Amino acid sequence: MSELSRVSGVPVPSVKYYLREGLLPAGRRAAANQADYGDEHVARLRLIRALLDVGGLSVASAREVLAAVDDEGRPLASVFDVAQRSVSRADLYSVRTPGVAEERIDALVAERNWHVSPGNPGRIGAAGVVNAFLHINRPELVDLLDRYADAAEIVAQADLAAVAGQEDVAGMAETVVAGTVLGDAMFAALRRMAQEHVTSRLYPVSADSSAAASHPGPDDPAPRTAASRTSTPPTWTP
Amino acid sequence: MSELSRVSGVPVPSVKYYLREGLLPAGRRAAANQADYGDEHVARLRLIRALLDVGGLSVASAREVLAAVDDEGRPLASVFDVAQRSVSRADLYSVRTPGVAEERIDALVAERNWHVSPGNPGRIGAAGVVNAFLHINRPELVDLLDRYADAAEIVAQADLAAVAGQEDVAGMAETVVAGTVLGDAMFAALRRMAQEHVTSRLYPVSADSSAAASHPGPDDPAPRTAASRTSTPPTWTP
DNA sequence: ACTATCGGATAGTGCCGCTGTCCATAGCGA
DNA sequence: TCGCTATGGACAGCGGCACTATCCGATAGT
Numbered sequence: 346m347s348e349l350s351r352v353s354g355v356p357v358p359s360v361k362y363y364l365r366e367g368l369l370p371a372g373r374r375a376a377a378n379q380a381d382y383g384d385e386h387v388a389r390l391r392l393i394r395a396l397l398d399v400g401g402l403s404v405a406s407a408r409e410v411l412a413a414v415d416d417e418g419r420p421l422a423s424v425f426d427v428a429q430r431s432v433s434r435a436d437l438y439s440v441r442t443p444g445v446a447e448e449r450i451d452a453l454v455a456e457r458n459w460h461v462s463p464g465n466p467g468r469i470g471a472a473g474v475v476n477a478f479l480h481i482n483r484p485e486l487v488d489l490l491d492r493y494a495d496a497a498e499i500v501a502q503a504d505l506a507a508v509a510g511q512e513d514v515a516g517m518a519e520t521v522v523a524g525t526v527l528g529d530a531m532f533a534a535l536r537r538m539a540q541e542h543v544t545s546r547l548y549p550v551s552a553d554s555s556a557a558a559s560h561p562g563p564d565d566p567a568p569r570t571a572a573s574r575t576s577t578p579p580t581w582t583p
Numbered sequence: 584m585s586e587l588s589r590v591s592g593v594p595v596p597s598v599k600y601y602l603r604e605g606l607l608p609a610g611r612r613a614a615a616n617q618a619d620y621g622d623e624h625v626a627r628l629r630l631i632r633a634l635l636d637v638g639g640l641s642v643a644s645a646r647e648v649l650a651a652v653d654d655e656g657r658p659l660a661s662v663f664d665v666a667q668r669s670v671s672r673a674d675l676y677s678v679r680t681p682g683v684a685e686e687r688i689d690a691l692v693a694e695r696n697w698h699v700s701p702g703n704p705g706r707i708g709a710a711g712v713v714n715a716f717l718h719i720n721r722p723e724l725v726d727l728l729d730r731y732a733d734a735a736e737i738v739a740q741a742d743l744a745a746v747a748g749q750e751d752v753a754g755m756a757e758t759v760v761a762g763t764v765l766g767d768a769m770f771a772a773l774r775r776m777a778q779e780h781v782t783s784r785l786y787p788v789s790a791d792s793s794a795a796a797s798h799p800g801p802d803d804p805a806p807r808t809a810a811s812r813t814s815t816p817p818t819w820t821p
Numbered sequence: 822a823c824t825a826t827c828g829g830a831t832a833g834t835g836c837c838g839c840t841g842t843c844c845a846t847a848g849c850g851a
Numbered sequence: 852t853c854g855c856t857a858t859g860g861a862c863a864g865c866g867g868c869a870c871t872a873t874c875c876g877a878t879a880g881t
Contacts, residue, residue, distance in 0.1 A: 378829090395715040399672070434639060474637055478765065489769070528731070531712040535732050537706075537708070541703050542697040600838075600839060617859080
């Protein structure tokens with residue numbers, strides 16, 4: 346276990362915790378005080394940390410998602426659903442103008458001929474956001490929906506293309522989960538960059554952004570040796 | 584205060600808490616045990632709940648964001664920056680292959696002629712996600728970047744157009760904050776719907792969302808089209 | 822044989838977002 | 852004027868979560 350911890354960079358107590366919580370399958374017991382872990386444990390541990398740290402999932406959500414990944418016979422749509430729910434905020438903005446926001450979303454769906462089931466977590470979430478826009482007295486932000494939907498179509502088609510490119514079913518499930526959970530973070534990050542870009546074009550600020558100056562700390566180098574294996578050579582071409 | 588609580592729907596102890604934490608300005612003291620609150624307090628309270636519940640901000644982040652909104656003379660770019668940081672995940676996936684992910688992001692930025700400052704939180708975050716993709720051995724997901732960037736441009740332009748449509752500066756700042764913080768949630772929700780739509784077109788046999796919620800078995804057939812049910816609450820048995 | 826380490830189990834820690842309690846004060850009806 | 856209730860503020864406590872520290876019996880190595 347200590348070697349697993351060393352290779353993966355996860356502290357031993359955390360590894361124990363993930364074992365206890367059912368995120369990480371137990372290793373093969375070689376003796377009463379010895380267990381063997383393989384590459385799949387290292388990979389799983391990395392996936393766990395990616396889901397928790399980058400995707401922002403809770404341990405409970407990660408457990409459900411990983412159970413879906415491990416479930417061989419589960420249909421892909423179900424894996425999608427579990428992944429989507431894991432990143433969806435359970436505690437929605439309490440609806441104070443019931444119906445209006447849902448109607449707006451349903452109108453959008455109908456207009457685009459989207460097929461969306463009524464229980465889709467995105468439908469509930471989008472209605473909650475629209476409701477929040479109305480409630481803070483900023484109805485004009487609701488009109489962002491159409492452009493956002495254009496963008497969402499592009500992203501969803503790219504997501505599905507990535508899933509379809511997988512060979513084996515297990516890879517598809519993991520791709521679905523990683524794409525859904527980490528994709529949220531990736532798009533949000535790209536949106537921040539695009540926002541700065543568009544802002545700088547609309548409002549050419551002479552002084553550069555306060556971002557670099559007011560962000561002194563977090564670039565801690567943490568010089569650790571490159572113990573990570575790079576089985577796939579990162580030599581893609583942009 | 585009890586009336587403020589009643590109108591806004593926020594419990595009195597929470598209102599006290601927000602006052603203490605500096606999210607909500609104090610009311611005009613009419614007497615030692617009486618304070619008057621106006622419409623602006625109700626609106627602020629609604630904004631607070633939207634940021635916390637829908638946007639998922641912490642109380643500390645909300646305080647910073649609201650301080651930026653209240654700061655009259657603050658340039659808009661700074662408000663953007665504060666809002667972006669508030670929704671950015673501070674604890675990034677620890678970089679194990681330093682440089683590679685950043686280079687990929689910088690190549691993307693250069694290719695699109697984006698103006699992005701090095702300290703942009705999105706740049707760090709995107710590099711973290713790319714790094715996670717590589718680290719979980721799914722480098723093909725990195726190729727999602729280009730389509731995501733297309734979508735991010737659309738969204739960012741819509742965002743800025745909404746900001747530019749505001750008349751007063753205070754409204755702009757609040758629009759920036761609401762659009763940035765709640766926009767993340769809105770896009771994520773729309774992405775979920777678009778994903779289901781595209782999935783249903785590629786794989787016409789789509790599982791009910793309620794079926795996944797009830798943890799179907801490995802051999803759950805679910806050969807029914809989701810269109811068979813229109814507005815019935817979760818009942819996945821025909 | 823002896824010590825160091827291993828795995829597992831259990832309890833504890835720190836943080837966060839509230840929430841419950843207490844108290845001096847003040848409005849208000851009798 | 853006298854209670855009675857309600858108010859606002861200060862402070863402590865709670866429950867959940869993600870770890871983290873401690874202990875313990877069982878080996879593995881020497």
